[in-house]
Amino acid sequence: MNMITIILWALANQVTSQTNDISSAKILAQQKTISENSDLYLTCSAFGKKKQISVTVYLCKGDLWIDKKLQKQDQNDTTFTIQRVGLHHSGNYSCVYSTRGDLPTKVTKKREPIEIVVISNFLPADISVAAPSDVHEGDDVAFRCIVSGPLQTLGECQLIHSYLMRNQTILQVQAFNVPGMEANFTIEGAVVRDSGHYSCVVLPSKCIQEGEKTLYGNNTVLVEVKESLIFRLIASFGVIALMILLGLCLWWINKQGGYFASNSCVADQQADMTEEWQVQREGEDLDAQFDSFSMEQDEEYQNLGDEDFTYSADHEGVYSVAEDPPAGPVYAMSIRALP
Structure with a gap:
């Protein structure tokens, strides 16, 4: 019995000495709310608490320390960097320092933590379609996107972006109303190519890197736009009218071409007649000159x-x-x- 008491007393003294050897440091963060895949910077400060000695500074998340660094005697601040944070990095962070560099993983020292919140780059939303069961060409299709549960944003934004997607392709971008927890999309005058599976994604953070992740919603809705008979008749009538107009144009062109050819023929005939008339006149003038010459010769002979x-x-x-x-x-x- 005495042996057991001695062992327990020794362990208690060891724990007490370890606890007394650990001091709490102040923790500072540039941003307490940060977007996914960003870098998190946390600074542990022992200013005004540490003596001019070298210590080991421990960064803690919850009750466990996750990183440590040596702080020289002329230093008071030590900065830790967590690169490309994920959603699992959200939580309470704190700092302690000690002259020992081999503290157990669990730290029982009382600390002053801060909360770090990591915002997802995109958040799947629930989508529903407010449209009749049969959608035809020319109909308007309305979608409603909602998010169930709390929504955290950067800088407490009241409006953030949301995407309407068709077959995993971004189709429209719309503002998501955070207080109302919904966004509305409309496809006006739907056509057959608008058929497909639709989903909705909300972006609580500032931006998303293209190609970094595949966006998807919580669910999809299938929209099938049926071809309208009226649109088909209108299209057919348009083709027929175009063919008729083309035929009239060709007929008019041919008619104008025949008219020009007829005028050309008449002009050629008139030119031939004019030339023939000029030849005839020249012949008559020559005959008149010959007759005049004969009469003059006769008079000369009579004299x-x-x-x-x-x-x-x-x-x-x-x-x-x-x-x-x-x-x-x-x-x-x-x-x-x-x-």
């Missing part, structure tokens, strides 16, 4: 008659050209006396 004729004794006169005949053809004729 030569009285002066150049000689007569014989038997009244059968024969005239001959004078000794100095004019240049030109020589004419001879006989004249007999009338009985």
Whole structure:
């Protein structure tokens, strides 16, 4: 019995000495609310508490220390960095320091913790569709996205972004009303290609790295847009009207082409007639000139008659050209006396 008492007393003294050798340090954080995949910076300060000695500073989460660093005697602050935090890094953080570098994992020293909250980059939301069972082309399709449970945001934002997705592809971006805990999306004038599985995602943090994660919602709704007979008739009528218009255009072009060709033919005929008329006029002018020349020659020959004729004794006169005949053809004729 005495041996057991001695052992328990020794253990109690050891624990007491360890506790007395541990001191609480003040913890500081640049941001107490941080987005997922960001770096968390925590500073443990022993200013005004530590003597001018070297100590080991321990960063604690809950009752367990998770990291430690040596702090020299001329230092008072030690900064710890947790890179690319995840949601599991949310919790209460604190700092202690000790001259010992081999403290047990669990720290029982009373501390002054701070709470660190890690906000998810995206949060799956519940989606519902406010539309009739049958959606046809031209109908409007309305979606409602809600988040069940508390929603934490960076900087206590009242409006954050939310995405409407179709088949895992972002389709629309809309503001999510944090006080109302909902967002509404509308597809106006739906067409067949709008068919697919729709889901909704809320982004409580500032941004999300493209390609970093696949976004998905809590659930999906299937929307099937059926082809409308009216739209089909309108499309068919439009094609027919276009073909008729094209035919009229071709007919008008052909008609104008025939008209131009006819005018060209008439112009060619008029040109031929004009040319023929000019040739005829030129021929008539040549004939008139020839007739005028003949008449002048006849008059000249008659003027030569009285002066150049000689007569014989038997009244059968024969005239001959004078000794100095004019240049030109020589004419001879006989004249007999009338009985």
